[in-house]
Amino acid sequence: MYTNRAAGLAYVSPFLIGLALFLLFPFLASLGLSFTDYRLQDRWSDAHFVGASNYVEMLADVTFRKSLWTTLVYVLLTVPLKLAFALFIAFVLNFKLRGINFFRTAYYLPSILGGSVAIAVVWRYVYAGDGLINQALTLAGFATVNWLGDPSTALLTIILLRLWQFGSAMVVFLAGLQGIPQDLYEAAKLDGAGPWRTFSRVTLPLLTPVVFFNFIMQSVQAFQEFNGPYVVTGGGPIKSTYLLPLMIYEEAFKYFEVGYASAISWFLFVLIGVITAIAFRSQRYWVFYAQDRERAP
Amino acid sequence: MASSVELKAVEKRFGTFEAVKAVSLAIEPGEFAVFVGPSGCGKSTLLRLIAGLEAPSKGSIHIGERDVTHVHPSQRGIAMVFQSYALYPHMSVAQNMAFGLEIRGMKREEIRAKVARAADILQLTELLDRKPRALSGGQRQRAAIGRAIVREPEVFLLDEPLSNLDAALRGQVRVELARLHARLGATMIYVTHDQVEAMTLAGKIVVMNGGRVEQVGAPLELYHRPANVFVAGFLGSPRMNFLEGSVKSVHARQVVVALASGPVLLSRDGAGLVVGERVTLGVRPEDFRVLSDGSLQRSVSGGAIGGAIEGRLVLAERLGAETLVHVGLDTTVLDTRSEAPVIVKIAGDLPAGAPGARLRLAIDPEKCHLFDSRGAAHRETAATEATAKLPVSA
Amino acid sequence: MRVVAPSAPVVLRERAPASLARLRTHLGPALRYSVLIALGFLMLYPLLWMIAGALKPNHEIFSGIGLIPQAPTVEGVAKGWKTSTEYTFSTYFSNTFRIVVPKVILTVISSVLVAFGFARFHLPGRRLLFGLLIATVLLPKSVLLIPQYLMFRELGWLDTFLPLYVPSAFATEGFFVFLVVQFMRSFPPEMEEAAVIDGCNSLQVLWHIVVPVIMPAIISVALFQFMWSMNDFLGPLLYLSSVGNYPISLALKISIDVTEATAWNEVLAMSTLALLPSVLVFFFAQRYFIEGVTLGSVKG
Numbered sequence: 001m002y003t004n005r006a007a008g009l010a011y012v013s014p015f016l017i018g019l020a021l022f023l024l025f026p027f028l029a030s031l032g033l034s035f036t037d038y039r040l041q042d043r044w045s046d047a048h049f050v051g052a053s054n055y056v057e058m059l060a061d062v063t064f065r066k067s068l069w070t071t072l073v074y075v076l077l078t079v080p081l082k083l084a085f086a087l088f089i090a091f092v093l094n095f096k097l098r099g100i101n102f103f104r105t106a107y108y109l110p111s112i113l114g115g116s117v118a119i120a121v122v123w124r125y126v127y128a129g130d131g132l133i134n135q136a137l138t139l140a141g142f143a144t145v146n147w148l149g150d151p152s153t154a155l156l157t158i159i160l161l162r163l164w165q166f167g168s169a170m171v172v173f174l175a176g177l178q179g180i181p182q183d184l185y186e187a188a189k190l191d192g193a194g195p196w197r198t199f200s201r202v203t204l205p206l207l208t209p210v211v212f213f214n215f216i217m218q219s220v221q222a223f224q225e226f227n228g229p230y231v232v233t234g235g236g237p238i239k240s241t242y243l244l245p246l247m248i249y250e251e252a253f254k255y256f257e258v259g260y261a262s263a264i265s266w267f268l269f270v271l272i273g274v275i276t277a278i279a280f281r282s283q284r285y286w287v288f289y290a291q292d293r294e295r296a297p
Numbered sequence: 298m299a300s301s302v303e304l305k306a307v308e309k310r311f312g313t314f315e316a317v318k319a320v321s322l323a324i325e326p327g328e329f330a331v332f333v334g335p336s337g338c339g340k341s342t343l344l345r346l347i348a349g350l351e352a353p354s355k356g357s358i359h360i361g362e363r364d365v366t367h368v369h370p371s372q373r374g375i376a377m378v379f380q381s382y383a384l385y386p387h388m389s390v391a392q393n394m395a396f397g398l399e400i401r402g403m404k405r406e407e408i409r410a411k412v413a414r415a416a417d418i419l420q421l422t423e424l425l426d427r428k429p430r431a432l433s434g435g436q437r438q439r440a441a442i443g444r445a446i447v448r449e450p451e452v453f454l455l456d457e458p459l460s461n462l463d464a465a466l467r468g469q470v471r472v473e474l475a476r477l478h479a480r481l482g483a484t485m486i487y488v489t490h491d492q493v494e495a496m497t498l499a500g501k502i503v504v505m506n507g508g509r510v511e512q513v514g515a516p517l518e519l520y521h522r523p524a525n526v527f528v529a530g531f532l533g534s535p536r537m538n539f540l541e542g543s544v545k546s547v548h549a550r551q552v553v554v555a556l557a558s559g560p561v562l563l564s565r566d567g568a569g570l571v572v573g574e575r576v577t578l579g580v581r582p583e584d585f586r587v588l589s590d591g592s593l594q595r596s597v598s599g600g601a602i603g604g605a606i607e608g609r610l611v612l613a614e615r616l617g618a619e620t621l622v623h624v625g626l627d628t629t630v631l632d633t634r635s636e637a638p639v640i641v642k643i644a645g646d647l648p649a650g651a652p653g654a655r656l657r658l659a660i661d662p663e664k665c666h667l668f669d670s671r672g673a674a675h676r677e678t679a680a681t682e683a684t685a686k687l688p689v690s691a
Numbered sequence: 692m693r694v695v696a697p698s699a700p701v702v703l704r705e706r707a708p709a710s711l712a713r714l715r716t717h718l719g720p721a722l723r724y725s726v727l728i729a730l731g732f733l734m735l736y737p738l739l740w741m742i743a744g745a746l747k748p749n750h751e752i753f754s755g756i757g758l759i760p761q762a763p764t765v766e767g768v769a770k771g772w773k774t775s776t777e778y779t780f781s782t783y784f785s786n787t788f789r790i791v792v793p794k795v796i797l798t799v800i801s802s803v804l805v806a807f808g809f810a811r812f813h814l815p816g817r818r819l820l821f822g823l824l825i826a827t828v829l830l831p832k833s834v835l836l837i838p839q840y841l842m843f844r845e846l847g848w849l850d851t852f853l854p855l856y857v858p859s860a861f862a863t864e865g866f867f868v869f870l871v872v873q874f875m876r877s878f879p880p881e882m883e884e885a886a887v888i889d890g891c892n893s894l895q896v897l898w899h900i901v902v903p904v905i906m907p908a909i910i911s912v913a914l915f916q917f918m919w920s921m922n923d924f925l926g927p928l929l930y931l932s933s934v935g936n937y938p939i940s941l942a943l944k945i946s947i948d949v950t951e952a953t954a955w956n957e958v959l960a961m962s963t964l965a966l967l968p969s970v971l972v973f974f975f976a977q978r979y980f981i982e983g984v985t986l987g988s989v990k991g
Contacts, residue, residue: 004812004893005812005813005814005815007812007893008808008811008812008813008814009808009812009814010808011804011805011807011808011812011893012804012805012808012809012812012814012820014801014804014805014860014861014862015801015805015808015820015824015861015862015863015868016820017861018801018858018860018861018862018863019823019827019861019863021861022835022839022858022861022863023827023830023835023863025838025842026834026835026837026838026839026842027834027835027838029838029841029842030834030835030837030838033837033838089727089730092723092726092727093727095720095723101977103727103731105974105977106731106734106735107730107731107734109735109738109970109973110734110735110737110738112918112969112973113738113922113966113969113970115919115922116921116922116924116940116965116966116969117922117924117939117940117941117943117944117965118939118940118943118961118962118963118965118966119737119962119966121943121944121946121947121958121962122737122738122740122741122959122962123737124947125741125744125955125958125959126737126740128753130753131753132736132737132740135753164734164737216829217829220829220831223831224831224832224833226833226924226925227924227925230924231924231944231947244833245833248833248836248837249836249925252836252837252840253929258837258841261837262837262838265833265834265836265837266834268831268833268834269831269833269834272831276829348888349888350884350887350888370887370888371887371888371889371890371891372890375888376888377884377885377888379881379884379885380881381879381881383879383881383882383884383885384882385882385885385886385899385900385903385904386882386904387903387904396886396889396899397888397889397890400889400890400891400895401890444885448889
């Protein structure tokens with residue numbers, strides 16, 4: 001609207017500078033580092049170009065493979081479950097209930113607080129040997145479980161931590177559900193559609209943009225989960241909760257293998273990128289946009 | 298202080314789209330000019346060019362004696378009333394009106410005085426402390442006008458100011474605007490798509506179509522002597538009826554036009570017409586007379602019978618004071634293109650006529666309009682041609 | 692819709708569906724409410740437990756799942772505040788705010804400026820840049836971590852708060868810019884055109900007209916950034932080495948790192964206090980959160 005192009009550029013300039021300094025440059029530097037043997041305390045002159053050896057080593061590294069596997073399991077479990085649960089609760093909430101705001105708040109609150117250290121700390125406490133969960137189990141007559149100490153259950157505590165935070169996805173679904181015009185439901189009722197058919201043929205298709213958005217956001221976030229493993233389990237026991245972001249952190253800042261860590265981080269980036277790209281491509285087949293989408297300006 | 302506005306060969310292109318094609322226009326100081334035309338004709342763009350919200354691709358714009366083509370909107374001496382009023386929602390009416398003056402650095406007492414005066418003219422004084430959301434549509438519009446008046450501009454620009462009001466209010470505000478213009482004596486340029494507003498408010502109408510000016514002139518001038526088919530069809534409701542035909546014969550004071558429904562005799566000077574030329578005959582609904590068997594009826598405009606065409610009654614819309622009669626024409630020649638029913642406006646009611654009843658329509662030969670194959674009006678004498686001159690287009 | 696033939700059996704048939712329908716309409720809400728309440732209780736229990744634990748003496752913590760402390764005490768809060776380090780939680784809280792406040796302020800300013808540029812100006816390559824903006828939201832930040840650290844090391848900014856809030860001055864969090872852009876675009880530009888005619892340059896239009904009108908979006912941005920920054924752990928972990936610089940997130944972590952038996956009531960007390968600002972802000976400004984989330988997602 002304003003004709004002064006120079007002013008426009010001036011307004012956007014912080015972003016342009018930030019883009020170059022804090023995004024593009026580190027992005028490329030990270031790639032570059034992954035081809036070196038740079039260690040954290042080294043002088044720059046001590047770094048050598050080692051070609052793809054970091055990547056080769058990475059693929060052969062048992063710890064890396066286990067971490068990758070753990071991460072994939074984590075994402076494959078949490079994302080669909082979280083979305084399904086969020087959608088379900090949003091659906092249940094989406095009626096003229098009294099106190100809908102109260103419930104919405106109650107479910108949303110954990111997701112606001114959930115990423116914090118405080119909650120991770122509480123989680124450790126809740127799942128401790130004589131913590132809340134085990135106490136409840138005892139009361140109910142079940143045996144206690146060594147949640148945090150048993151490699152087969154430790155990941156579950158982290159998964160549950162993430163699922164507990166379904167509130168933010170739920171709020172988005174709720175907004176999406178409330179955006180579906182009431183007339184469509186009435187028309188469906190007149191057509192004789194039962195509740196399941198209404199849901200699968202009317203509600204769900206119109207929700208696909210929101211589902212898509214949530215899917216992307218949740219997946220990207222899930223792949224980058226750090227606080228949970230770090231604070232609650234420390235990555236253990238026996239690396240059973242050693243997610244990739246944690247491995248990257250430890251390789252770089254505990255073992256000082258910056259080159260190696262960069263390689264892993266780039267692997268993770270490409271992995272996320274590929275999945276996101278596939279998801280975007282798949283849009284055409286299952287995401288239904290009711291109006292013409294306003295593309296970027 | 299009212300100024301003139303002059304546009305010289307102004308063009309505006311958006312990418313490859315030509316929104317305004319070579320428009321030249323002169324508006325006198327104190328004149329109420331209305332730009333009218335269908336959506337997309339370029340009238341709003343032209344207004345925005347005058348305001349300075351868009352820069353012309355070619356040509357120049359003058360307000361008063363100054364060339365303002367490259368002058369910032371706030372320095373052009375204009376004030377604009379937007380279609381959506383564009384009131385600042387977080388400010389009261391008084392603050393809205395004062396804003397422009399504050400930016401200019403005017404003293405507070407002076408601002409207050411001007412705001413009070415404008416509020417008084419528009420009866421906004423009790424509403425001055427309210428925010429826009431606490432006002433009705435009509436009140437908001439007055440506030441928007443107040444904001445414009447306070448600036449004491451040389452030219453007022455109004456962009457479809459009535460289109461957001463409901464029908465009842467529209468009539469009322471139209472009258473108020475006319476009164477305001479008389480009171481302030483300001484130059485006003487008004488954009489609308491509604492030809493009724495144009496006809497009633499304008500001192501000068503500028504009819505636009507597809508980025509071009511079709512005709513400029515006083516309302517009645519354009520109504521009675523349209524320069525082309527577009528202007529003829531645009532002004533007047535119901536629309537002028539157009540009948541296709543060709544020139545059969547040309548005489549000193551008569552022209553015979555062969556229509557699909559038969560020949561029609563027109564008493565006009567046939568100079569400039571060629572026998573066999575395709576022409577369009579334009580007759581306004583009120584210029585027909587309905588002759589049914591046995592009784593003669595006066596058309597709304599009276600006058601002699603110059604030719605008659607036959608048809609069947611399709612529909613009669615009885616409005617009380619008048620009736621709109623839709624007449625389907627007989628075609629003596631089998632035409633692949635079927636003619637739409639002719640609409641006739643008669644005073645009072647149409648006595649007993651069931652759909653399908655035969656009707657004869659008389660055309661008043663002095664009230665017809667003849668348009669050549671390109672749609673331009675055929676003018677009769679040199680004298681009349683001079684007064685009906687088309688505006689100079691580059 | 693099935694057409695019921697008018698005959699004697701109609702009476703019976705009509706009655707059955709009616710009562711079933713009535714049952715369903717009563718059952719529906721009842722079922723819904725019970726699911727919601729049960730779930731709500733389960734969801735909030737860990738939080739309630741945490742608050743309860745903060746008020747219990749240490750030996751009571753692991754003795755049961757009841758919420759009401761048998762011997763309520765503020766001992767946990769008092770001792771926890773003093774912490775077993777040389778600093779108290781006053782220091783840690785003040786550190787947190789010294790990070791969060793500049794971060795929020797810088798984010799708001801830069802996001803509004805950049806959004807204004809995107810929303811209202813014809814920029815060369817606007818589409819590409821906006822696409823990049825959206826990409827930054829989806830970008831996995833983990834790949835940038837190491838080089839950013841090295842960069843700040845070269846600048847000598849390690850163990851200061853600078854790396855934590857300076858990047859916010861550059862609108863690098865695309866989500867916020869996107870939010871403000873969408874909000875700005877929901878207002879037609881006529882108001883700003885009126886301001887231009889009134890004599891404003893673009894900055895004046897921004898300040899006098901645009902900012903007051905987009906205030907809800909600005910508040911949403913501020914609130915979200917506040918919440919996210921309060922919870923930020925990895926950033927401080929990476930850049931802050933002296934305990935005296937620790938914000939609450941790091942202080943909490945070290946409180947459970949102690950090798951002797953952890954005084955859980957103290958830890959829980961401090962956790963509760965750490966979450967308190969976020970919870971308070973959330974309760975008072977819920978509306979902006981929900982609107983902000985929906986604006987960014989459903990309309991995006």
